[in-house]
Amino acid sequence: MLIEAINIVLLGMLAVTALAAIRLHDLFAVVMLFGIYSLLAAVVFVVLDAVDVAFTEAAVGVGISTVLMLATIGLAGRHEKRPAHRPLLPLLVVVVTGAALVYGTLDMPHFGDPNAPVHQHVVPRYLQRSADEIGIPNVVTNILASYRGYDTLGELTVIFTAGVGVLALLGLRRRRRERPGPGQSPP
Amino acid sequence: MRDNPVLRVVTKITLPLIFLFALYVQFHGDFGPGGGFQAGVIFAAGFILYGLVFGTEALRAAVPAAVLRLGIALGLMLYAGVGVVTLGLGGEYLAYGTLAHTAAHGQHLGIFLVELGVGVTVAAVMVAVFLAFAGRADP
Amino acid sequence: MIAAQLPALQVVVPLLGAPLCLLARKGNTAWALTLAISAVALLIATLLLGQVLEQGSVAYAFGGWAAPWGIEYRLDAVNAIVLLIVTGISTVVLLFAKTSVAHEIRPEQQVLFYTSWLLCLTGLLGITITGDAFNLFVFLEISSLSSYVLISLGSDRRALTAAYQYLIMGTIGATFILIGIGLLYMVTGTLNMADLAGRLPELTASRTVRTAFAFLTVGIGLKLALFPLHLWLPNAYAYAPSVVTAFLAATATKVAIYMLLRFMFSVFGAGFSFGAMPLPTLLVLLGAAAVLSASTVAIFQHNIKRMLAYSSVAQIGYMVLGMSLASSAGLTAAVLHLFNHALMKGGLFLALGCIAWRLGSVRLGDLAGLGYRMPWTMAAFVAGGLSLIGLPLTAGFISKWYLVLAALEQGWWPVVIVVVAGSLLAVVYIWRVIETAYFRDRGEPAPPVQEAPLSMLLPTWLLVGANVYFGIYTDLSVGVAGQAARVLLGTAP
């Protein structure tokens, strides 16, 4: 029960952070809030026994993503223009989506329930037999690199794609001035 | 930042530790949390720190564009290549058990190699992304 | 022995080709490598289709781990034909690409362009062939990220905003799909599609499953540009480089349609999707709205690429209409149109690529007299346009004919009316181009013939010729589409 209580408090702090990020228009503050959000999420992951995920979320969310966002607002300006009017359509979309999700929770297995289907069908084999079949104590590594190693190859390909994309868009050399104006197709 | 001697000295002392930690995370994933991805990120963080303190030009000189491209490609080729080798040895794609005499040894070797591939590509991509963004700043 | 490994090689060959391509120094080397790899992938897809027609279905377990513990590839008539379309179109468009890319893409970006192409091919093939729901998400992201890159390399600055808009919509879609897969995993404990299909029938009353269904439909709908979630598509297609538009228009939306078919019919089952959920009504309405509204908007476009992009949204509507009938005939029509539309749009966008190469513009006003200046290119455009309209002796006629028959079978008259109305609207927008190219007076003497080079004309005519071929000889396409429909409805032997 203690875990649940800690979890609820952390989730509450996440909610406060997210709502503050909606309201602020100084992008520097928004990005900093996102860094805090990631850090809190990483703590939630530790509480929920996902240490590998926590490690990665801390490195990625607090590290890479935040640094990239800061670099971008350094280049693109840090102030968001205030919207002229409160957008109603997005609010409607979000409320409907959220309502659909809440409806979906009504038949969900309860939080922490050891008899939930997720813990019954596929996963017992990983926990019981990976020590013999692969022999590495960290079950997450076993699944990540071997049982579902092909997913990880796909994941690495995604990173590769992002690298190629950033090189194509920004290049590695120092910037040359963009041709200004709305260039149509080249002659 | 570049003119601050304290920062430069501290960085020079810290860098080997960062790289050591990255290697630890890379090869310790078997027992605790960690693995190729996290190690790659930490490795890249070391390079990025170097770039921040000594200037991006210094980092560009230390890691030329051709080397970065090679790193980005090599890691992925290593991972995908392990699969091709297991195909050649008569197993399914990424069936590491075929890599050594016993299945368990093969699994260890296979996981070691693919994690290494992940680490190399992730580190190279991260450094490349950093340089790409840094190169856009007005001089 | 190698025959058993073909399912893995289908995806691994282009995947391994991408880093190799990145190491190429010159654009032409990268092009040659990409073309060779795409051709090998086409060969593999052909062999796999042969295996599927012979054996019914083919399964492959990665790492030697049996499903559902490991990741599985699973092939049947439905995805085998999609693999053939994707690899075939990629290869033909690449034949065309050398000249066009050298003209439209800066030299230092060409190697990165072809690397992204291979990644996009990898992603599309991976989505199509996989039998694992989460693996589908991973390869979906490979294809999405690489297509954002490909689109952003267009020479107009609006290519950047189009790519950004697509990135936002695509990522929302992918996240919805991720939520849907998570909810399914939550109540079944598995990620394998065949395993899911076995476990979901007991859970049809679960509100969690219904929510998962809704999220998957909306998420795939975003990738598919299903009306009214199509707003990213026209700009993305209009400002991407010519060959990218031809490739994506002919393959990416087809793969998305395939995803929808796979989840609706194979994973959830027709009984759930079309019985418990209000899907048929919804799909009929959205499909009809897509056909009518997008075709109408197409008429008012001045940029022909944009016009054809809106036409694509309309054509997706036809496929959705066929799907909504949920009958053997309807599904046959949907799969058939998927195949035929890839041929039409591929051919039409390649013809536009020739025009862009010569004129540097694809605006309607600049086309005056082009019928005499580029006779072969314009003839290809006209032939492709006739297929798009659905004139007899073209592939477009065949699929619309099957769609009308399927609708009549269930007495759905309004669908027939929508198909006819959509075709008439297509006559109008295609005619605008023909009129400008052949009948508008430029007020100056007839310009000399300045055709596109053969390396561009031949691939264009290859696709246009395929439209005529599959408009006359329908055994192969109708046969495979019929088989696919039986697989989807679970009535295949």
Added chain:
Amino acid sequence: MSAAGLYNYWIVILLMMAGFYVVISSGNLVKKIVGLNLFQASVFILYISMGKVAGGSAPILREGVTQFSNPLPHVLILTAIVVGVATTALGLALVVRIREAYGTAEEDEIHQQDESL
């Protein structure tokens, strides 16, 4: 009991929708990307929550521990986090280029410039 068991999920849904709202309501290209990250990070919490077993511990096999939390969602989310950061890097690179080409990172100002062509 019913509400207590689902309470966690409801807060997570609130988090997801906060992120989703930022994506679709903001007109600033950078803030939209921040919103995407918030949205996705919350989906990750949803996945990890479903893997928690009451009384379980981290899935690293060792002496004396028999009850583990489910490692499969962890693996899936590790992959998803990486996919997310890849998307972010690409999206931000696009924002930098758009800003260079248009001089702004606000959606409405970009539309105005393109419509005046």
